[in-house]
Amino acid sequence: MQKLNAILHAAEWLADGIMGFDFRPTDDAVWPTPTAGAHIDVHLPNGLMRSYSLTNRPGESKRYLVAVHRDGSGGGGSKFMHDCLRVGQKLQLSAPRNNFPLAESGATSILIAGGIGITPIWSMVQRLAEIDAPWTVHYASRSRETAAFVDELEELACRSRGTVHLNFDGGVKERRLDLDAIVAAGATDAEFYCCGPSPMLRAFAQACKSRPAEKVHLEYFAAPTQPAQEGSADGPFSVVLSKSNLVLDVGPQSTILETLLSAGVEAPYSCMAGICRACEVSVLAGTPDHRDFVLSDAEKTAGDKIIICCSRAKSQELVLDL
Numbered sequence: 001m002q003k004l005n006a007i008l009h010a011a012e013w014l015a016d017g018i019m020g021f022d023f024r025p026t027d028d029a030v031w032p033t034p035t036a037g038a039h040i041d042v043h044l045p046n047g048l049m050r051s052y053s054l055t056n057r058p059g060e061s062k063r064y065l066v067a068v069h070r071d072g073s074g075g076g077g078s079k080f081m082h083d084c085l086r087v088g089q090k091l092q093l094s095a096p097r098n099n100f101p102l103a104e105s106g107a108t109s110i111l112i113a114g115g116i117g118i119t120p121i122w123s124m125v126q127r128l129a130e131i132d133a134p135w136t137v138h139y140a141s142r143s144r145e146t147a148a149f150v151d152e153l154e155e156l157a158c159r160s161r162g163t164v165h166l167n168f169d170g171g172v173k174e175r176r177l178d179l180d181a182i183v184a185a186g187a188t189d190a191e192f193y194c195c196g197p198s199p200m201l202r203a204f205a206q207a208c209k210s211r212p213a214e215k216v217h218l219e220y221f222a223a224p225t226q227p228a229q230e231g232s233a234d235g236p237f238s239v240v241l242s243k244s245n246l247v248l249d250v251g252p253q254s255t256i257l258e259t260l261l262s263a264g265v266e267a268p269y270s271c272m273a274g275i276c277r278a279c280e281v282s283v284l285a286g287t288p289d290h291r292d293f294v295l296s297d298a299e300k301t302a303g304d305k306i307i308i309c310c311s312r313a314k315s316q317e318l319v320l321d322l
Contacts, residue, residue: 003043003092004031006064011087014067014148018116019082020055023064023093033061034096036127037120037219040064041094041270041278042077046084050077051276053119053195053221054096055149058127064093067148069116094270099277099294100219102127106191109135112182112204114196115146120219121195122149129160140167140177140196183207195219213297220275220293237313241265241322242284256308260322267308267322274310281308286318 010022023042025031034040039053052066070082085091102109102124109128113121118139128135137157141147150166157164169175179200184207186192192215194204201218208216234252239259241248250259257279260267270278274292283306290300292307299305306318 002095004029004095006091006093008085008087008089008091009063011085015150016143016146017070018067018146018148019070020065020067020148021081021085023066023091024062026090031061031064032095033059034064034123035098036102036124037100038096038098038123039100039120039276040066040096042066042081043092043094044077044080044085045089045091046076046080048075048077048080049270050081051271053100053123053219055119055122057123058130064096067116067119094278097276097278099275100193100195100217102193103191103215103217104128104131104133106133106215107189108187109133109191109193110138110182110186111135112138112140112177112179112192112194112196112200114140114177114194114200115142116148117195117197117200117219117221118147118149119195121193122153124193125153125156125162129156129162132161134161136163136165138165138167138177138182140169140200142171143168179203179207183211189215191215191217193217195221234312237315238317239313240285240317240319242319243322250312255310256306256312256318256320260308265322269309272309274307277307279307279309280305282321284319284321286313286315288312288318289314 005026006023007026009024012020014020034054039051041049041051043049055065055067068078068081071078100120111121125135153164167177236251239248248259248263250256257269268278270276277294283304288303288306289312291310
């Protein structure tokens with residue numbers, strides 16, 4: 001996987017608990033230009049790797065911007081970013097990947113953000129404004145003080161075909177966004193987007209059930225708890241690597257990715273939670289047991305690809321294009 005040499009050029013306070021980070025190349029390199037909704041992996045000096053959505057305006061390739069919420073109960077990546085990362089520090093980034101692309105030809109876009117889920121939404125509305133497309137943002141947070149990019153969103157809406165609805169619920173359940181009402185009021189040809197905490201995404205998916213699947217887009221920034229699916233099993237199975245004919249046994253407590261890495265097989269990966277698609281591999285034979293949150297229903301039904309950090313096999317053997 002391509003890694004980019006970067007230096008932290010600037011850091012700024014965006015909202016309570018949220019910092020913005022501006023990464024630049026360490027030399028005169030021109031980085032790949034990200035598309036709206038893309039994210040990067042940040043390889044931190046303490047050995048951790050975390051994925052963050054880019055907040056860049058369209059067309060930027062000389063810097064990557066991310067906004068990070070400090071999660072005191074998380075795995076330490078955001079805490080390190082806030083507490084230890086300093087301007088001038090060098091580190092590595094991945095090239096951008098996009099599992100949450102913007103449908104630029106949509107008649108209108110309705111974008112829903114919860115908390116730090118505003119980050120990919122902010123990049124999307126900047127692009128929609130650039131192409132003079134209509135858009136509406138529904139942004140939920142506890143308060144204005146904990147919401148990043150509020151002023152920027154309102155200013156952008158004033159000079160483009162945009163509308164911003166802010167919902168500061170103070171943590172009160174009864175004051176949360178009414179997603180059913182938002183979706184029901186949307187035009188029949190609207191493109192819907194949502195990024196936020198797992199309960200919001202579940203409610204959004206339920207509200208959009210009657211909408212065409214190709215017009216409903218969502219992105220997790222943490223893997224939700226997933227109930228066991230019919231036909232799923234945690235028993236052992238084998239993977240065959242077609243390019244080397246190597247056969248590896250995957251135990252009940254191991255993932256395909258862990259098994260590959262333990263055997264010295266190089267494989268791309270990032271989130272280790274089935275939400276980023278970095279470890280997607282083609283399946284040549286066998287039946288995957290999909291447990292990811294990025295493949296579409298059609299892709300899962302086709303069965304010709306698998307996210308190896310979390311998914312398993314329903315068959316005794318999987319043949320992978322590795």
